[in-house]
Amino acid sequence: MAGNRFRYGVWRDGPDPLAPPYDVRAAVDEVGERVLSGDNLRDALRDLLRRGPRDGRGLDDLEARARRMRREALRRGNLDGAVTRAQQLLDQAVAAERDELRGREGDDARFQEAVLDNLPRSTAQAVQELSDYQWASDEARATYQQILDQLRRDVVEQRFAGMKDALQGRDPATDARVAEMVGDLNELLGKHARGEDTDDAFQQFMAKHGEFFPENPQTIDELVDSLARRAAAAERLMRSLSPQQREELAQLMDQALGNGPLRGQLAELTDNLRALRPELNWNRGERMRGNEDLGYGDATAALGELGELDDLLEQLGQEHPGATLDDVDVEAVERQLGRGAADDVRRLRELERELRRQGWVTRDEDGLTLSPKALRRLGRTALAQVFSDLSGKKRGSHDLRDAGAAGDLIGSSRRWQFGDEQPLDVVRTIGNAVRRRAGGGVGTLPVRLEPEDFEVAETERRASAVVALCVDLSYSMFADGRWGPMKQTALALSHLVATQFPQDSLQIIGFGRYAMSLSQGELAAIEPDMVQGTNLQHALKLAGRHLRRHPGAEPVVLVVTDGEPTAHLEDDGQAYFNWPTLPETVQLTVREVDLLTRYGATLNVFMLGEDPGLRRFVDAVAKRSGGRVFSPDVSELGRYVVDDYVRSRRGKR
Known part of the structure; x- marks a missing residue:
């Protein structure tokens, strides 16, 4: 619109409505x-x-802010300000009364001075003793009356937010309305505590007494929550005072509330709210300090804030x-x-x-x-990190030039050679013959095929493999920084098999003092265990069972470890650990190696670290099984294992 001017600034009313959703x-x-x-x-x-x-910010930031605010609240002031203020007002009233009496003659004036001279040291008792005193000074009488009126107003207003205007003076009609409201409220809470249907009763109560509840609760539970927090703060105030201060304040409150029904009704209300919300901190005291003496309302507000901060924390x-x-x-x-x-x-x-x-x-x-969906993404991420290390390196082709039953066309062709079994590429074969005749100047028809014209379509044989990846879970793997690369390697290989070689069957086997088969989720969540033991024998035994469940597939066993075997299974199935390694442990482990070798499995070991005992052991295993030993840097473990898997799974020619 012409003539209008607009000002733009940072959005300050909650989350940015134009911000993209979080990915x-x-x-x-x-x-x-x-x-x-x-x-x-x-x-x-x-x-x-x-x-x-x-x-964005997280829960730790919010929790730190809540703790900081709680510390600040504890320094807000002294909780006994209600008694202190009562004492100050009493001193002012007595001083004003003495000034008035000093100018009067007669025995009555001297008697009244004697009464003032002999007032109890307790503020509450002094206030009680002066309840029937005939004040000579109007100023003193008003100041004294302010002690009880202010405390009464603070007590009731602290319980009900809408009472501030209704309690400006001692109006009998107002007192009756307040007493009626508290009585109806106790009746409503009693029905709610007994499990009765209170929907209609709540609506009727709010229609009648809603002016006392400016927060406008929509349900009885919202009403109870609000009232219970306030009542709990009042109870915490009493628990936070010393016994003497608590007694002083309790007596002053009794005098302020008077002998009418309100005092008993408020006590009943507290009992009802405590029964409905017992989880609140009703009996917890706080040690607050500060330069300011907090009145009853400010003190309970501070304690209510502390209680809410405690709940938030x-x-x-x-x-x-x-x-x-x-x-x-x-x-x-x-x-x-x-x-x-x-x-x-x-x-x-x-x-x-x-x-x-x-x-x-x-x-x-x-x-x-993490769900299976997330684990697949995690595996894909792990595989991508592994292959990022392979850029510029040959990744290990697993193409086979013979056409097995599982052969897949890959879109390329080559010249036919004697003995080839691949299907002929007819288009390229005829094209070769046409170009040969045209190049010789004899025309293109008729087309006569020569042996050099033939081309065969190349295929990739998807040889099925059964793979057991045995990963060391001993505590040394964690202590020496190999735990993360081990997980990355296993997850990457698992994702590669699932997505690129679904006809293969992979089993991840973790071994510490015992060995166990691990799913992707179990591997991602597994934590290091302080129990000592490297039971490679048990792991190879489980690997052999996995291989035998898939006869006809190319058997591949990959072992990742950083220590020589130190545990084996006894006849009763219990693991036996000993350091240094026992000959019996080595013999039982080698026997599992021999069983795998006779089955035709390729067994390659990825040795992490430079332990001399491990080096001797894996070299002996490699010679015995015909496998290979790799000693990669821990950062290259994934590349070595994935590359070796792709190479090892080639089918027999």
Whole structure:
């Protein structure tokens, strides 16, 4: 519109509405990087939410802010300000009364001075003793009355946010309305505690007394939550005072509330709310210090804030079993930490939901874990990292020039040679004959074929292989920084087999003191164990079982280890460990090597480290089995294993 001027600035009202949605795949890749570098899977998933994705803040930042605010709240002031202020007002009233009496003559004035001289040292008792005192000074009378009126107003207003205007003076009609409201509220909470249907009763209560509740609760649970937090803060105030201060304040509150029904109704309300919300910190005291004496309302507000911060810290900690970001009270986060912090929680909550909705993670009794979909992506990432190291290097062709039953055309052809069994490439064969005749100047027809014209279509034989990858899970692999590369290698090989050689059968076998078959998910989540032992014999035994389940396939066994065998299985199936290595352990391990060799398996060992005992052992195994020994740098382990797998799986000619 002509003449209008617009000003543009940073969006400050919550999450940017034009920001692109967060790519959860980036979060999965971030977790994958941690896993492939050797970190624990569950810790990586947990840290994603605790530290936040790369472009946002996480739970740790929010928790640190909540702890900082809690420390600041503890320095806000002294909690006994209600008693201190009462004492100050009492001193002012007594001083004003003495000034008035000093100018009067007669025994009555002297008697009243004597009463003031003998007041108890206790503020509450002094206030009680002066309840029937006939004040000579109007100023003193008003100041004294302010002690009880202010405390009464603070107590009731602290419980009900809408009471501020209604309690400006001691109006009997107002007192009756307040007492009626508290009585109706206790009746409503009693029905709710008994499990009765209170929907209609709640609506009727709010229609009648809604003016006292400006927060406008929409359900009875919202009403209970609000009232219970306030009541718990009042109880915590009493628990935070010394016994003498607690007794002083309790007596002053009793006097302020008077002998009417309100005092008993408030006590009943506290009992009802405690029964409905027992999980709140009703009995926890706090040690607050500061230069300011906090009145009753300010002190309970500070303690209510501390209680809410305590709840937030527990929610943000996510330590309890089955914890999710849905447990975090976003409204409480906004009240205590601000709109930006609430938006951060919403983003993290949306990220967690999207990870589950899109199938990247699943939840079990121990928390979040990667789904098969995410594990496939993790394997693809691992394989990509392995192949990135192969750039410029020959990756190990596995093409076979004979056409087996599993031969696939690859789009190229070559000149026919005697003995070839590949199908003829008819188009190229006839084309060769036509070009030969045209080049000789004799025309193109008729076409006569010569032996040199024939071409055959090249095929790639998809030879089936059965592969056992045995990976060392002993603690030395973790301690020496080989855990992450080991996981990366196994996941990369698993993904390569699943996507490029689906006719192959891969089994990943981890071995420490015992050996076990591992799925992709189990491998990604496995953690190092402090138990000593390198039971290669058990691993090779499991490898042999896997090979024999797939007769006719090319058998391949790959072993990744950083130590010589130090454990073997006894006849009863129990593992026996000893260091240094026993001859019996070596003999039993070699026997499994011989069984694999007689079965026709290729057995190659990838030796990590320079342990002399391991070097002697693997050299002997290589000579005995006809396999090979590799001693790669740990950073090149994946390249060596994948490359050797592709080479080793070539079919027999």
